[in-house]
Amino acid sequence: MNDTEKSIAPILTVRGLKKSFHSGRKVIEVLHGVNLNLHAGELTLLMGPSGSGKSTFLAAISGLQRPDEGQIMYRSNDIWENDTKGIDRYRLRNCGFIFQSVHLVNCLTARQQVIFLQEQAGIEPDKALKRADQAIEEVGLTSRAHLMPSELSGGEQQRVAIARTLAMRPKLIFADEPTSSLDSITGRRIVELLQIAARRHGAMVLCVTHDERIRDVADRIINIEDGNIFEATKHVE
Numbered sequence: 001m002n003d004t005e006k007s008i009a010p011i012l013t014v015r016g017l018k019k020s021f022h023s024g025r026k027v028i029e030v031l032h033g034v035n036l037n038l039h040a041g042e043l044t045l046l047m048g049p050s051g052s053g054k055s056t057f058l059a060a061i062s063g064l065q066r067p068d069e070g071q072i073m074y075r076s077n078d079i080w081e082n083d084t085k086g087i088d089r090y091r092l093r094n095c096g097f098i099f100q101s102v103h104l105v106n107c108l109t110a111r112q113q114v115i116f117l118q119e120q121a122g123i124e125p126d127k128a129l130k131r132a133d134q135a136i137e138e139v140g141l142t143s144r145a146h147l148m149p150s151e152l153s154g155g156e157q158q159r160v161a162i163a164r165t166l167a168m169r170p171k172l173i174f175a176d177e178p179t180s181s182l183d184s185i186t187g188r189r190i191v192e193l194l195q196i197a198a199r200r201h202g203a204m205v206l207c208v209t210h211d212e213r214i215r216d217v218a219d220r221i222i223n224i225e226d227g228n229i230f231e232a233t234k235h236v237e
């Protein structure tokens with residue numbers, strides 16, 4: 001495999017993904033056998049109306065919720081073929097998460113939040129500090145890093161959560177509706193940060209959203225409708 005082939009090979013390959021939920025005696029199939037290739041260095045938006053299966057899809061490919069059928073290949077391994085420990089390892093080592101509701105620790109400053117998660121993951125203190133300061137700078141919060149969550153706006157809190165994720169240097173970043181509680185300018189800024197994570201750090205970033213305001217920031221847009229996925233636009237180079 002030469003370098004060009006390597007760079008276009010998908011980092012995550014999804015094949016035949018199916019997931020149903022039981023509601024009383026009814027079975028609702030949410031994903032009908034979804035196929036998708038996801039690439040490093042790209043910000044992909046997965047768009048679809050509420051209830052279309054976006055979060056279910058994200059949970060299955062990030063090792064949060066087991067699908068009924070299908071393969072999710074990461075580095076030639078089907079993640080769901082692993083035992084529970086192996087799935088936890090996949091998630092903890094490779095995946096970063098950003099959700100709509102930001103869960104910060106009330107008694108830690110912005111900077112301490114970003115250091116804390118790294119310490120939990122066993123990253124040495126010196127390295128954790130350096131990475132934290134770099135990530136905080138990337139999200140534009142250096143001058144606010146000493147503040148507590150209660151002193152930060154919603155958008156700033158979301159940026160702390162992104163810095164916390166970026167500092168872990170995940171290869172795969174999953175964002176579920178990260179902009180829906182933000183105004184459009186703040187929301188756009190958040191998605192631009194996700195784009196930086198893809199471009200500068202080479203991460204695969206999948207952002208699940210029904211926020212039409214952020215379409216033009218994406219490298220690629222995928223639609224999900226009735227449990228199937230289709231490409232909405234060509235790749236933007």
Ligand SMILES: Nc1ncnc2c1ncn2[C@@H]1O[C@H](COP(=O)(O)OP(=O)(O)O)[C@@H](O)[C@H]1O
Nearest residue numbers: 021022030048049050051052053054055056057
């Ligand atoms: N744990 C669950 N139990 C039962 N039904 C669920 C569960 N999770 C999701 N669903 C159903 O699956 C469908 C898709 O949900 P979801 O993936 O959350 O959609 P989206 O993120 O696009 O809004 C919805 O009809 C939802 O009610």
Ligand SMILES: [Mg+2]
Nearest residue numbers: 054055056176
């Ligand atoms: Mg959802």
